[in-house]
Amino acid sequence: MSRTATRTARAIHQVARPDGMPTAEQFAFVDDELPPLTEGSALVENAYLSVDPYMLGSMEGGEGGWELNAPLEGRSVGRVVESRSAALPVGATVIHRQGWRTHAVVTRADVRVLPDLPGVPLSAFLGVLGGTGLSAYVGLTRIARLAPGEDLFVSAAAGGVGTAAGQLARLLGARRVIGSAGSPAKTAFLTEQLGFDAAFDYHDGPVADLLTAAAPDGIDVYLDNVGGDHLAAAIGAMRDFGRIAWCGAIAQYTTEPPAAPHNLFELVGRSIRLEGFLVRNHMDAQEELYELLAPHLRSGRVISPKTVLDGFDRTVDAFLGVLTGANTGKMLVRL
Numbered sequence: 001m002s003r004t005a006t007r008t009a010r011a012i013h014q015v016a017r018p019d020g021m022p023t024a025e026q027f028a029f030v031d032d033e034l035p036p037l038t039e040g041s042a043l044v045e046n047a048y049l050s051v052d053p054y055m056l057g058s059m060e061g062g063e064g065g066w067e068l069n070a071p072l073e074g075r076s077v078g079r080v081v082e083s084r085s086a087a088l089p090v091g092a093t094v095i096h097r098q099g100w101r102t103h104a105v106v107t108r109a110d111v112r113v114l115p116d117l118p119g120v121p122l123s124a125f126l127g128v129l130g131g132t133g134l135s136a137y138v139g140l141t142r143i144a145r146l147a148p149g150e151d152l153f154v155s156a157a158a159g160g161v162g163t164a165a166g167q168l169a170r171l172l173g174a175r176r177v178i179g180s181a182g183s184p185a186k187t188a189f190l191t192e193q194l195g196f197d198a199a200f201d202y203h204d205g206p207v208a209d210l211l212t213a214a215a216p217d218g219i220d221v222y223l224d225n226v227g228g229d230h231l232a233a234a235i236g237a238m239r240d241f242g243r244i245a246w247c248g249a250i251a252q253y254t255t256e257p258p259a260a261p262h263n264l265f266e267l268v269g270r271s272i273r274l275e276g277f278l279v280r281n282h283m284d285a286q287e288e289l290y291e292l293l294a295p296h297l298r299s300g301r302v303i304s305p306k307t308v309l310d311g312f313d314r315t316v317d318a319f320l321g322v323l324t325g326a327n328t329g330k331m332l333v334r335l
């Protein structure tokens with residue numbers, strides 16, 4: 001790209017608030033004027049955009065919510081194409097939070113400069129190495145403290161966090177890894193390609209029954225991405241001193257929250273610990289994750305599964321798709 005080629009970015013604004021499941025009409029594609037490069041700033045051309053379920057909460061407004069008719073936020077990896085910052089040379093690859101647009105003007109403080117990890121694809125920095133993988137890593141190591149020989153259940157197992165969790169659990173020495181997902185193709189992917197010991201489609205019956213069949217001896221750790229009936233089922237299947245790392249509750253993001261699990265009091269009888277967490281409070285674990293996973297990504301023992309929609313104009317489709325299960329692995333947009 002020439003020095004003067006790009007002075008506008010194609011961007012997506014939110015023009016109306018969702019009430020339940022969002023729709024494409026609540027977004028608009030616009031041309032945003034980019035600020036001029038000043039000393040210390042650089043122009044980044046985004047290569048991949050991340051779309052994530054948590055974004056729905058920001059779109060709904062309220063405290064900390066996103067403004068209407070304004071640029072949206074989201075993680076993106078891109079390359080510096082023009083620079084007035086010695087710390088951000090042209091060609092550097094960076095991750096930053098100005099997603100939902102084709103280009104962004106950033107400073108060094110706005111970005112993480114990506115390490116050069118030969119053999120690791122750029123998209124992995126938004127997948128198993130990104131906030132998605134880090135959520136799984138933090139949930140398993142810091143919150144649930146999964147120990148070698150223990151049995152794990154993870155829900156939304158074929159998604160970004162779930163596929164990272166299953167593979168990380170193996171590296172951490174888990175005995176059995178069990179997952180739930182929303183289709184036979186996804187459960188086959190988990191058992192045939194990702195090394196899960198068992199997987200079930202949660203549409204096939206009451207989750208408690210399906211989990212009992214998949215884990216007849218119970219579980220030690222549950223990484224919860226779904227909430228609702230999955231959480232109740234996991235409590236029911238949990239052994240004494242089990243741990244639940246509560247990462248998300250996608251079953252209630254577009255509907256009224258269900259009542260608390262009917263069997264919550266079982267936490268007391270079996271000394272079970274349930275703890276919620278936000279990955280943003282654990283960013284200090286990022287380097288640890290790179291170090292752990294880089295050699296395994298190179299050798300192919302660990303993969304960063306992804307569903308990629310091509311073209312910036314597919315961004316809204318990708319976001320709506322991640323809420324409805326259109327993805328296997330991390331949902332990404334490639335520009």
Ligand SMILES: NC(=O)c1ccc[n+]([C@@H]2O[C@H](COP(=O)([O-])OP(=O)(O)OC[C@H]3O[C@@H](n4cnc5c(N)ncnc54)[C@H](OP(=O)(O)O)[C@@H]3O)[C@@H](O)[C@H]2O)c1
Pocket residue numbers: 052053054131132135156157158159160161162180181182183186202225226246247248249250251252277278279280322323324325326327328329330331
């Ligand atoms: N605490 C944190 O800091 C943190 C950070 C990142 C993510 N999260 C949470 O982690 C979870 C997974 O996030 P992700 O980015 O990896 O997304 P993801 O799992 O890649 O995508 C979401 C998946 O949820 C499943 N799903 C949708 N509706 C469902 C329902 N009613 N019941 C069961 N499953 C349903 C869909 O797969 P199926 O086809 O299997 O239904 C969909 O693919 C989300 O709850 C997210 O909010 C939390």
